[in-house]
Amino acid sequence: MKAEFDRTRTLQRSAELAASLPAIEWITDSRVERLSQDFYWFSPVLKRQLGELRADAVARPRTEDEIRAVVAGCARQGLPITLRGSGTGNYGQCMPLHGGVILDLSAYNQLLWSRPGVARAQAGMRMIELDRQTQPAGWELRCVPSTFRSATIGGLYGGGFGGVGSINFGPLASTGNVLGIKAMSIEPEPRTEELRAPEALLLHHVYGTNGLVLEIEMGLAPAHPWLEAIVCFEGFDAAIEFANTLAGAPGLVKKSVTLLASPIPDLLLQAAPPLAGSMTPGGHAVFVLVAEFAEPGLLQLVREFGGTVTLRKTAAEVRASNRTIVEYTWNHTTLHAMKADKGLTYIQSGFQPGQHVQQAKTMRALLGDEVLVHLEFIRTKEGAMNCSGLQLIRYTTDERLNAIMQAHRDHGVFIANPHVYIVEDGKQGQINPDVVAVKRRFDPQGLLNPGKLRGWDQRDRLGEAGAPALATLPRF
């Protein structure tokens, strides 16, 4: 971590900036500590590395003019700016390495417009709120993280991948999911620019290091009444074959298929009282969201693979209870399992489409009880059915954690390492000169989330990158 910013100066200048903009909501009390953090502690490695980080002040603007005023002030003072939605990211993405100002966008949260199949919203809008506003007209977000209740559209764009719905639409980065963004530059006189896809994706999943996203225009999906079910199996093979067949069944309208191999269901039963009686102890569980009208087809597959439906809730029952099984899938599985066993952490993996079932079986046989299998069935960016793993790991040492990730790579399984905070060390895997070129354009002083984009430190070696080379866009 290079110390490019003098902390005594950032503290003093942040306080001066806050005093000079009294109409804006500033937070400078003990809440700054919480607002300087995300869910970095899922990783024992990041917990050690990032635990002490703290911003100097938090600004919570409500309008584009207020955002511009804070940005202009930071640019004049040379203050680091770290963007924040709801702080549910997992890799210390919104944790400031060098202090300065956290720009909390959660109050910049209006739906700007929606029409059949498309909506445009301000970055701080929570995903649950966007769905609430578009569902009455029959449309909803195409893919949401299991944190949809609190997380923002801007945070998903800046630090997320996809989630529930990615079984139909792939990750957020799939062509057609993000149509355009409006971004603001970090300069004494901030500019705004509209970027249309595919250029708009050059600011995606780079932790808010190369531009401040104000608005996002996204494709929407038809909103169905979703039936929620848990199907339990005695054997792992039957469970994964069922999950894979259901995921690939073209005639069954679905939103999510999650496989939680034994003993994960037992950990969830232990950690989450609302799940009592909803799974067979000792079994393997498949969590499913299908359209209500697809239930007969679901039950046909359950019979075919010898499963037992242990929970069934209609869309109306889900709405009335305000509880959804979505909040036990994706990284919510990790969250609940860690409550039951504090020695757990996780990894993120992407299998090879077509070989994914066999690869998952091979890795389970190879790594035994040390790696607990959690698979989310999704389409790849190119449209092939696949699964992505959020395997739980019984953590012992950093060396062993790295060896487990390497064993996956050695068997052709892609790893998006969640135990690192530098963009290129995670999913991106390498320096992308186009991402750095966008940063030159939108953040010439290098003030956005400094220390997280390695390509910026090597910008002179990279030279002036030209037009986006799409082949280098992140894949997962």
Ligand SMILES: Cc1cc2nc3c(=O)[nH]c(=O)nc-3n(C[C@H](O)[C@H](O)[C@H](O)COP(=O)(O)OP(=O)(O)OC[C@H]3O[C@@H](n4cnc5c(N)ncnc54)[C@H](O)[C@@H]3O)c2cc1C
């Ligand atoms: C329990 C749990 C479950 C999760 N499940 C999923 C999942 O299913 N799928 C998934 O993809 N992720 C998942 N995540 C990660 C995270 O919740 C999501 O990515 C979420 O969308 C982040 O939104 P946020 O508003 O909390 O973003 P934040 O954490 O506030 O920010 C995330 C990153 O985006 C940047 N950013 C925020 N706003 C902007 C902006 N306006 N312009 C540019 N950059 C910006 C921030 O600087 C930061 O680097 C999970 C996390 C947890 C803890």
